[in-house]
Amino acid sequence: MKNDDANVLRMQGAPTARDAALLEETWRDPPGLAGWFSAVNHKSIGKRFIVSAFGFFVFAGLLAAAIRMQLARPDNHLIGPDLYNQIFTTHGTMMMFIFAVPVMQAMAVYLVPLMIGARSTAFPRMTAYSYWVYLCGGLMIVAVFILRIGPDAGWFNYVPLSGPDYGSGKRNDFWAQLITFTEIPGLLISIDIITTVVKLRSPGMTLARIPLFVWAMLVTAFMIIFAMPAVMLASTMLIMDRLVATHFFNPAEGGDALLWQHLFWFFGHPEVYFIFIPGLGFMSAIIATFSRRPIFGYPAMVMALVATAFLSFGLWVHHMFATDVPQLGKAFFTAMSMMIAIPTATQIFCWIATMATGKLNFRAPFLFVLGFFFILLIGGLTGLILGSVPLDLQVHDTYFVVAHLHYVLIGGAVFPLFGAWYYWFPKITGRMMSETLGKWNFWLFFIGFNVAFWPMHHLGLHGMPRRVYTYPAEMGWGTLNLISTIGAVTIALSVLLFIVNVVRSLRGGAPAGDNPWGASSLEWATTSPPPSCNFVAPHVVGTREPLWEPSRDPGAPRYVTGLALNVRECLTTSAVDARPDHRYTFPTPTIWPFVSAIATTIMFIASIFNPWAVVWGSVLIAIPLVAWFWPTKEETRKHLALEKRP
């Protein structure tokens, strides 16, 4: 350690306890309540993000339970049509917009910097701002549902049903603003993740050495940036139709109802894939660790992810085969829908090859990953059925689709996600989860899932359409629906077990140690839970599996030295080869992202009731933003000091 001119302390040589203490002091979030709202550490934000998303998952899951209770028998009067429509709309909207996409980004906010050996996400204050906006949006939709003024036109919110003539009250305005609420964090975090992955990797972690989960999140982030603007445009046009009487979707005034469907599904289909691709990332991380070998076919895996991302933008019309899209165009989308199975099949085959040639450790995270194979495969194959125009005409908008989409999303994303939670819980909390409860959790979920959703395939073929609040007894759908409800109860039990497991493990779980699973990627190189700065000494990476295989060049340095200890200084690296690029000072904690998020929320919610809120609300948001970006003398002094001595 050595003193610089302006009291900048630098790390010299191997890390010491003194270095660790200084770094902790520099990188930790400030104490106290105000400090809690000022936190910008990606791990604090990531944890809150994951817990919030899980909370919304439980809420939306309870709504699903309500749906199953209502449908358990024919002619049921438990829930009336108005409430039922709000329930299934809120269930779908929350699961897709407030749980599935954000929870994957939340996992990335926590994990990506650790996995690439960085100290932080690239834009820590923006990460914090995104989280607070997300939380406010999620709470708004919960609040309007509890007030019984929730949106009621489905998560796809088709016009004209959601438009000014048929969508009553402010319900669908809340829906439209909710979309904006999720777009902002979605887009900002994508920018954050892309920049983090491209610029903050450990020296030596070339593109060919990035962990597959990080690749998955990088691809996902790019997809979000290209897909989300479409739905943003659509939701803005919708709210303008509703609030200021534009006629984008009104056929009587030259608008078009189908325009909505194109814009929505241009976003909506890639959305399925940017929920699914992070799941594929979890799969690769967990399979490698529990098969005790690197994933077979790394280049093919990466290319499959990228190919899936591209192809997923060419599928949207398969949600519209029953409309008057021209015949030839539909055939093109059938071909695309079939083609996208190839990259997924490639990954499945590579994983099977990995497992066949590895040594298997059957722990709870691995079980959830194995559940993927059975469930996702069924979901993928029924997806081929839905991609075919003639077959889709029959099963479209029936319970067959409900079965399919849950097989894909729960099998492809939620099972890997639960696996990921079991896998990284020790890293996040420093404690192991109960293996026994974990296995019960898995088996109940797996069996309950299939009992709940398999019968829906048959219901669809027996003529049961989606989104019906009840059905006459003589349709003969009662028994299968009852079975499905029993399955849903089993799933609820398994999620309850998960919560019990988390709470018990937090209190009395066995200490985890740095690397309880014997895994290969960098997040396991630091303590559990990691220190505020992630790594006392940032690693230099020489291989794809840094913890399994040290650098092949014995003379290569193991750590980055020379970075400041009492300033938030990091090393940025070049995009492709991860060569050291330059030093960069990171922003410090501040309350202003939180205040800006509140101002943003006020503007959005007020604009539902008065369009002028967009004007005065912008001023309201500008004020905390100015404070946010206002440089302090202290910071400037440190910057100058750092610049003096390279």
Added chain:
Amino acid sequence: MSPMQRVLESAGTQAAHIEHLWWITVAVCALVFVAIMIAWLWALRRAPRADEATPPDVAIATTAESKSRRVVTGAVALSALGLVALLVASVQTDRALAKLPLEGAIGIRVIGHQWWWDVYYDDPDPLKTFSTANEIYIPVGKPVVITLQAADVIHSLWIPNLHGKRDLIPGHTLTMPIKAEKAGKYRAQCAEFCGLQHAFMALTVNVLPQPDYDRWHDAQLQSAPEPAADAAKRGHDLFLSGDCMMCHAIQGTTANARFGPDLTHIASRETLGAGRIANTPENMAAWIADPGKFKPGVNMPAHRVAKADLDALVAYLGTLK
């Protein structure tokens, strides 16, 4: 047992094409599923067991792994081949669906409303046109072109035994060619979420032998008869002097509104409220008094009518065979 509403019990040319494709696709998918599951279980069985402390096999990634590579490449190639086969089958079926010969087709126009079906039998001769609601009748073995329009929001007509679904979209006009092969009664239901009573928006399709169809057709062309009995006469006057005629039409009377279903032959229909309840005199009375009891949110208002008046109305409507 309700009329059939099943995908895999085709009673029409189009549904039969789709059912054929269904079984081909399901067979291919089942084969793929079983093959992959076997490979997967084999892999899980074959691999030795390990725990966290088992040293990872990093060296394997630096070898060529040519066997795995060959197997994976082969499996991907096979998948691609299977997908091409499915694509060809799908496109072939699509062509078959589009090639239904339509000479001498009957034209029916269906307009979707929240939450009922308005049905028009069109004809170049205006005297041969008529309208009905929530039911269509078609002859066996004769092509029918259904033209689809929507009055308010998007609906979707789905007669699974005869064909896949087709949307009714405001501002667009779509068509659906069908041909029934078997006489019978089939049920159709709105498949696109359309609001509060989306669950109860059914349509009955009666497929009749040609002579029976012709008889039905001719009967539909008749205007409503003048009521003979006293009660029915009073009902007739109440209908035409009250608010019924603000929404409904009865051919042969001055009631000509189009907001609600055409009631010219209401007594010959089997259900009320688009499949919600059976068409009996008691249900008719209860429906007129408070339709929202059966279909919460329905656009028809409740009517506070004296019992005697209600009976008279029901008696009159009962004459509209």
